[in-house]
Amino acid sequence: xxxxxxxxxxxxQLCEMIKFILTREGYNIEVSHNGKEAIHKLQSFxxxxxxxxxxxxxxxxxxxxxLLRADSKTSRIPVIVLTSRNFIKDIDKAFxxxxxxxxxxxxxxxxxxxxxxxxxxx
Amino acid sequence: xxxxxxxxxxxVIVLILTSVIISVxxxxxxxxxxxxxxxxxxxxxxxxxxxxxxxxxxKLVSYLQELDNAISNKTSPVALLELSKLYKRYPEVxxxxxxxxxGYKIAEIHPKNIIKLTLTKYFINPKLVKPTYAISKSxxxxxxxxxxxxxxxxxxxxxxxxxxxxxxxxxxxEIIFVNHRNELIFSSMEKVGKIDKSLLTTNKLLRKKLKGxxxxxxxxxxKPINCYIIILTQAKKVISPIRTMWLNIIxxxxxxxxxxxxxxxxxxxxxxxxxxxxxxGVKKISQGDLQHRIDTGKNSDDEINTLAREFxxxxxxxxxxxxxxxxxxxxxxxxxxxxxTAILSxxxxxxxxxxxxxxAKKEDLHEIFAAVTRSANNMLSMINDxxxxxxxxxxxxxxxxxxxxxxxxxxxxxEEYQLIAKNENKIFNFYIDKNLPWVNIDKKAIYRTISNxxxxxxxxxxxxxxxxxxxxxxxxxxxxxxxxxxGEGIPExxxxxxxDKFTQIYRKDEKLPTGVGLGLxxxxxxxxxxxxxxxxxxxxxxxxxxxxxxxx
Numbered sequence: 081x082x083x084x085x086x087x088x089x090x091x092x093q094l095c096e097m098i099k100f101i102l103t104r105e106g107y108n109i110e111v112s113h114n115g116k117e118a119i120h121k122l123q124s125f126x127x128x129x130x131x132x133x134x135x136x137x138x139x140x141x142x143x144x145x146x147l148l149r150a151d152s153k154t155s156r157i158p159v160i161v162l163t164s165r166n167f168i169k170d171i172d173k174a175f176x177x178x179x180x181x182x183x184x185x186x187x188x189x190x191x192x193x194x195x196x197x198x199x200x201x202x
Numbered sequence: 203x204x205x206x207x208x209x210x211x212x213x214v215i216v217l218i219l220t221s222v223i224i225s226v227x228x229x230x231x232x233x234x235x236x237x238x239x240x241x242x243x244x245x246x247x248x249x250x251x252x253x254x255x256x257x258x259x260x261k262l263v264s265y266l267q268e269l270d271n272a273i274s275n276k277t278s279p280v281a282l283l284e285l286s287k288l289y290k291r292y293p294e295v296x297x298x299x300x301x302x303x304x305g306y307k308i309a310e311i312h313p314k315n316i317i318k319l320t321l322t323k324y325f326i327n328p329k330l331v332k333p334t335y336a337i338s339k340s341x342x343x344x345x346x347x348x349x350x351x352x353x354x355x356x357x358x359x360x361x362x363x364x365x366x367x368x369x370x371x372x373x374x375x376e377i378i379f380v381n382h383r384n385e386l387i388f389s390s391m392e393k394v395g396k397i398d399k400s401l402l403t404t405n406k407l408l409r410k411k412l413k414g415x416x417x418x419x420x421x422x423x424x425k426p427i428n429c430y431i432i433i434l435t436q437a438k439k440v441i442s443p444i445r446t447m448w449l450n451i452i453x454x455x456x457x458x459x460x461x462x463x464x465x466x467x468x469x470x471x472x473x474x475x476x477x478x479x480x481x482x483g484v485k486k487i488s489q490g491d492l493q494h495r496i497d498t499g500k501n502s503d504d505e506i507n508t509l510a511r512e513f514x515x516x517x518x519x520x521x522x523x524x525x526x527x528x529x530x531x532x533x534x535x536x537x538x539x540x541x542x543t544a545i546l547s548x549x550x551x552x553x554x555x556x557x558x559x560x561x562a563k564k565e566d567l568h569e570i571f572a573a574v575t576r577s578a579n580n581m582l583s584m585i586n587d588x589x590x591x592x593x594x595x596x597x598x599x600x601x602x603x604x605x606x607x608x609x610x611x612x613x614x615x616x617e618e619y620q621l622i623a624k625n626e627n628k629i630f631n632f633y634i635d636k637n638l639p640w641v642n643i644d645k646k647a648i649y650r651t652i653s654n655x656x657x658x659x660x661x662x663x664x665x666x667x668x669x670x671x672x673x674x675x676x677x678x679x680x681x682x683x684x685x686x687x688x689g690e691g692i693p694e695x696x697x698x699x700x701x702d703k704f705t706q707i708y709r710k711d712e713k714l715p716t717g718v719g720l721g722l723x724x725x726x727x728x729x730x731x732x733x734x735x736x737x738x739x740x741x742x743x744x745x746x747x748x749x750x751x752x753x754x
Contacts, residue, residue: 091540091544092626093548093576094540094543096569097544097548098547114661117664137661138662164539185540186546190550
């Protein structure tokens, strides 16, 4: 069975790129451009990995991380935080909220793919 | 020196000066009074002395008249014996010479009844004789005419009575007695030497130096014997109460100043407390703590509080500017990095296609190129928004007005969003009034305004939900454009702020729907440049609605 990945990111073109490359790598990709919509989606869909932006409309990435951690169904899903915020305090916050990786934009798509692969092989 | 120390010192100095000035005025008045009193006292002493000396002379003369009366009918030797009684009563009399009424010397009587009868060895002009007195250091004489016998008496005596009387009186004051020739007859002080004429100004209190010491003195003329009595008092004795007064005043002033130091310091402290707060606050603000606010205390309107309030306003403005700067930075980081990331990712994929065809197929490249182009266009429009907002704010943005029929202008835009709606599984509906007036507008600016509003609406619309564009004829006067999407509306407190520059970051953190940082600001500036207005309309529940009205 193909492993499922949820991308929560409000830039549609960027989503398209990530979706394209990860689909080629053989993953099943779901996309959400909006925090609230993502939360809604997670009630019926449990991905193996989440790629999460922080600055999102309606519900931001931090809140999504908190919600994921609070729910036993989702608390074990590895989260790659993908954001343009590169302040140390943001990085610390992401890890303290349980992030598995922190990648700042702009990033190399190859690196992202490697990260995804290494997290999903475990 | 600190300002408060200066003011504190100033108050203390003013206090001391005031005390000293009041003291000087007071002691001067006191000195005047003391000198007046001293003058009166000296005058009294002089009067007393004058009285007793005059009295003595009068008594002597009247006793002589008595004797004259007694001897007038007697033979000369008996009469002379009678006259020698004078010595018993007045032992200081040393000699008495009797002249006849014609002026011839008759006899000379000495104490112990030595009587010399002489013939005219001496002669005195009887017409010139009137009561005469004279005095010198060793002796004194009195010439008087007997009223009964018309004899002329010449009496010599030592001035012991006078000196004794003066001595008695000179316990409190020094007294100097001088005759008409300025010869010293008596002085209670030793070795005064020759008396300066200037001391003999009568009835006036003088201050003079005698034998190296200061004196206050009053001279008094004893008319009948043409002598001067000078009453002197040591200046230090007169002034000593003033000295004590000064000493007391100094002590009182020192005690007063020391006691008032505490209340003064309290007053200065309370005055300077707000200033201290101001100083502290301004220092904090100047060190970059722009969120610090100076405690302005109660609604006191004094200068310091007003200044503090102004400083708070300044800090607030600076803080806002700082926030805008921060937000601008965040906006650039976020909003420009996102499409840039997409572009870079696209390039990476395209590159990968050329090195390893497994990763991407040729037909996929269309999609990638399209996405990269869209991202680049997004970036461009964001940059244009920024530039245009800056231009409009500086007043450099020129509208190019043209008569336009809005549905024609928008047809391409509508098609574009219909495609987006289809791709994103969203519903896009548009309602355009058939009877629309032509409007005089800047085509490009209005096109981008509506595009911005639609792009925002799509961003905040979930799959399966709806976005609407409504263009209505508003009384044939205006055109009303409404862009709405299903949602919760904009909270009342954000209705105005949402059009401010760079509020996006707050809005994201606070779960508020919005679009690009400057998109709405751009819309507002464009609509207002057309003398229209743009606002959030929350009247329809379940919809987030932006409306703008353009005058036809």
